[in-house]
Amino acid sequence: MLRYKLFPEKPFAHIFRLQLEIKEPQDSGQIISLANWIPGSYLVRNFAKHIVSMSASSDDGTIKVKKLDKNHWQCEPCSGVLLLEYEVYAFDLSVRSAYLSDERAFFNGSSVFVKVHGFEGEPCEIEVYQPPKSQAKSHWKIATTLEKLNESKTHSTFFAPNYSHLIDHPVEMADYQSFDFSVSGVPHQMVLTGEHNTDIDRLTADLELICQHHVDFFGNTAPFNRYLFLALVMTKGFGGLEHADSTSLICSREDLQDSHIEEPTSNYTRFISLCCHEYFHAWWVKKLRPSVFLKPSLDQEAYTEQLWIFEGFTSYYDELALLRVKILSPDSYLNLFAKTVTRVCSGSGRLKQSIAESSFDAWTKFYQQDENAPNAIVSYYGKGALLAFVLDVEIRKTTKDTVTLDDVLRYAYIHYSDSGLEDDDMANIVKKLTQQSFDAFFEKYLYGVDELPLLEAFGYVGVDCQFDLNAKDLIAFGVRATKDNGSSKITQVLDDGCAQAAGLFVGDVIIAVDDVKVAHESLVSLINKSASGAVLKFTITRDQLMKEVLVKLSFNNKSHCTLSLMNDLDARTKKRQKQWFYGAAK
Template identity: 45%
Template sequence: MHYSIVAADPAAHLFAVTLQIAAPAAVGQIVALPAWIPGSYMIREFARHIVQIRGESNGRTIPLKKLDKHSWQAAPCDGPLTLHYQVYAWDLSVRAAHLDQTHGFFNGTSVFLRVVGHENASHVVDIQRPQGAEYDQWRIATALPTLRAGRGAVGTYVAANYDELIDHPVEMGTFQLATFKAHGVPHEIAITGNVPNLDMVRLSADLKKICETQIAFFEPAGSKFARQAPMQRYVFLTLAVGDGYGGLEHRASTALICARADLPVKGQPECSDGYRTFLGLCSHEYFHTWNVKRIKPAAFAPYDLQVENYTSLLWLFEGFTSYYDDLMLFRCGLIDQAEYLKLVTKTINGVLLGSGRGKQSVAESSFDAWVKYYRQDENAPNAIVSYYTKGSLVALALDLTIRSETKNKKSLDDVMRVLWQKYGRDFYATNDTAGRGVTEAAVEALFDAVTGLKLKRFFDRYVRGTDDLPLEKLLASAGVTIADERKAVKPGLGARTTRGGAECKLLNVYEGGAAHRAGLSAGDVLMALDGVRVTANLDVIFGRYRVGDTVTVHAFRRDELLIFSVKLLADTTPQLGLNAMQGPDTAVATRNAWLAGRHSR
C-alpha cells in the first residue's frame, strides 16, 4: 500500500491524502478509517473529518459506495486503484490531527484508510510539507522507519503492516529538537510551540535518566537481554501551549501536550511542580512502551479499530503504569522520598474523595471505559472509579503485600518482568499478533506462580470488588504512617466549584454532602449566601460559620432563581498524609528496598 500525505492547505486545516492500491479486490475494494485510537478508549469516528473522497483507475473515475459511517467500497476495476481524499485537521490534542500555519500533526488513525484484506502488506508513505517559501524550514519528527530521506519536511517512510503504520504519529514544523542515547538507543525530543529559553540540555538529561531506568527495569543486568530496549529509536513529540496536559503512547514514540510553563527554563535549576508533573507524564507514556504496547490484554491482540474492544484489565495496563511512573522518578533520582510520598498521598486523597469507588470495581471501570470513564458527566465522582488512580493504588497494595508475605524476596517488579518475558518481548516478532495477549485468568495465575502466594482473595476484594484497600496496614509494614492531617473540623458544602468571572458554579455535588441534602445540583450558580453576594472563595465565606449552621443560598438553575436552606456539614474532603518512619527497624529496611526496587537474598 502506498500513501502520500501533503499538508495541502494549512489555513483551511486540510491534509490531502492519496492511497494507491496495486491489486484491489476483484469484487470491489473496501477501505475503512478507524473509529478509535489505541490508548484512548472512546469511539471518535475519525471518518467524519474526511471532507471528500474519490477513486480512479487508469484515468477512469471509479465510483465509491459508502457502506457505513467509516467504510467505502470501490466499484470493481481492472487495474490499480487510487483514492484521493481530504482530511480536516483541527483537533488540538494527542489523539487526532491538527494543521495550521504553525505546524502539522497527525496520528495514522485519523488520516490513513485501512485497505481491508491487505493489512499485513508493507505500507509506504510519502510525507510532504506545505507549498511556499514560508514553509521551507519545516521538518519532520516521527519514529516511522525511513525509506528515503528528503530535504526538510519531505520524506518517504515504511511500515511492515497497517498496525505499525498507524502507531507512529508525525509532527512537522519548526520545532526545537534535542537527541540523547539511552543504553545505546537514540532518543529524540521535539518541542513544538513558542517556548522561550527552553532548557533542552536539562530536559534531555532528565529524560535520559527516566528512559535508562525503565529499560534496565524490564531487562536488568545479568540477563541475556540486559539493558536492551524494545525499540531501535524513540521520539517524544511535545506540543507546548498556554494551558494543556495529556499524552498518548505508541510503540516507539509518544505524543504529549503540556503547558509551556511546565518546561524547564535555562538558568533556573529548581524543579517546579509543573516540570515534575511533565516528567511524570513522560515517565508514564514511556512505561507504556512495555506495558500495553507490547504486553497487551487479549482483547487488543489484534485491535479491531472499527468497534469497541472490551477488556477488564485496564487497571493493570493504565493503573500499574500510573504506579510506576512516579516510582521511576524516584528510582532514577529526579525526586526524593518525601516528594514521592507526597505524590502517593495526592492519589490516595483523590480516590477517597468520590463515593463511586464503592459502586464500581476497577475491573468494571476498565470494561466500561468506553461509556463511562471517557464520557464522564457531573455525577462521575458518585458513580465511577478511575482505573488509573485506584489501579495505581491496587499496584501499590499488591507490591507491598507481595513484599510482606515473601519477606521481601519477591515484589510486583518480578511480576512485571515475567509478564514482559512471556507476553511482551516477542509480541511484534511476526505480523500475526493473534493470541499473544494476556487474559484476565492468566494474569491472576501468573501472580500466584511468580510470587508463590494465593492472591485470589485480594483480587476478589480489591479488583473485582469495591473494598477500600488496606493501605494503612500495608504502608506501616514499609515504614510509612498514614494519618488525617486536618487541623480542625470546618463546615463544607460537599461540592466542587469553579469560578468564571463573578460566577461561582457547582461542578460536582458529592453524594451525602450538604449541597446534595439541600437539593442543590451540578450546574447551579451560587449568587448569595445569607443575603451576601458570593464573590470570594467558599472556604473564606464558610470561615464565619460552624458545622451545623443553616444558611440561605440563592442560586440560578438555568435562568430561574431558586432558594435553598442548607445545613452545613463537616467538610469531609480527604486530607490524609504519608510520613516516613525513622530508625533502622525491619519496616524501614522494607521501605528502602521497595522504593529502590531491591529484594532480600
C-alpha cells in the first residue's frame, strides 16, 4: 500500500505539500516520476516543472534524491520505509492541472501524485487535509469519485486500487453548491464552484435527459457506479476534460441560465452541450479508445490518427443528442450545425491537412496553434463532426436506412472496448455492418482533403444547405480581429482574401478607413456597406508606425452556411429526417 498525504497548507502561495510513504522501496534506489501530459489533452505540459522542492528520509536518516531527467528522480538505496516530501506550485485555472487559493483547491492526480516505479499496480491510500483556518474562507467540502474510506474534521481518506485509477479521478475542494439526480439507478452529482445564479431545476432536468439518452444509446448500461460533474464558474472561461466516472468543466456565469428566461440561450446551450460531450466520453474515449491509449506512457506523446473518431464523432452527437431529447428544436439544432460548417469552411487548412493528419499532429499543431492555423490545419473536432454526419448519411443510403452511425458506435463499443481500436478498425466495422467497402470514401475524406459532399448529404435528410453569397463580415473580408483600445487588431489573415492580397498583416491595428477613424464595432458595418471591387484606404499602425494600405474589396462567401428544413418533403424523406433527428425506429 502506497500512502499519499496532501496538505493545501499555503493557499496564498498556491503551494501543496505532499508526503508519500513507500514501505519497501526498490533495493537499487527508488525511482519516481510525474506525468508530462494528462489523458484527453494532447500536449506535453511538463507538470514536473511545478515541483518546487523535494526531499526524502528513511530509518537511515536523510536520503539523497537525484534528478535523472525533467520528470524522473531516484532516491538512494535505503533501509526501512522511504518517506518522500515535496511541494507543488498550483495556480492553473484550467481543467488540466492543479489550483490552490484561499477559496478553493482543485487537482488532477497527474499533476500532484508522483508515480512510484515498480509499484504502479499497488493500491493507494490518500489523505486530503483541510487548509489552515487562517488562510481559508470556510471549511471546504471535497468532491471526487475516489472511494472514501473515512472523514474527520481535519482530513478525508480515499482509496485507489492502483496508480492509473488514482490519477483519473480529479478532486475539487471548496464551499461549493451541489445537487444530485439519478439515471437508470446510478447516482449522479453536479458540483458548481463559484458565484452563479442558476436555474437548478432546469439544469437538473436537462442533465437527466442527456445522461439517460447516452445510457440508452450505448445499451442501457453505464460503465460506472456513480458520476460527477465538477464545474468551475468564472467570469469568463470554457472547457472540459473527461475522466472515467467524472468530468472537470469550466464555464462562464452567463453560460448558466437563470429561471427568468424560458428559451435556452446560446450560452446555456453551449454549456449543456459541453456536459453532453464530456459525458459521452465516458463510453467513447474512457471505455473504448484507440489501442495506443489503453496503457499510454505519460512521459511522451502517444500518436494516433483516430482523434477524428473520438472527438469528431462526439462533437457530432453532443448537439444531435440535445435535439433527440428535445432540449433543442430542429431549427435551433440546424443553426448550431450551420455554425460548425461555417467554422470548418472558413479556413483553407481543410484543403491542406486531412483529418487523419490533424489527429496525428494534435500534439504539435492543433494544441499549439499560431496565427496561421486556419490556413494550415483543420480541426478534428469540427471536420470530424462533419465527416461523421456525411458517413452517417452514406451508411443510411447504402443500407436503405436500415443501418446508421448509431449502430456503428454501439458495435464498436461492444466489441472493441477491451482491445481498443486500431487505425483500420472503423472502416472494417462499417464494412461489416453495411456489407459494402467504404475504402474509397475514407481515402477521399479521411486521408484526403476532398470537400465533403455536404449539400447532397443534407438533401438526403430533407435539409437545405446554402452558402450566403451576400455575407460581408470580417471572415468574408479575410481577417479575424479583436478590439484593441477601441480599434480592430488583426489576429488572423485568411488565405485568398482581399486583406491578404492587399498586404494586411497579423498584428496590424486598423485606425481609419478612407481617412475616417473607425472603431472596432463599426468596421464590419463599414465593410458591409461597401461594394465588391471598391478600393478602400486603410490606415494602420504596425510596429508603432503609421502605414496606409489600399484594399480592393472582394469577399470569400463560400464559408457562410445556413441550414433550413425543406418544404414539401415526400413521405420517405420525412421518415428519413425523423430517423436522423430523433433516432426513431426504422
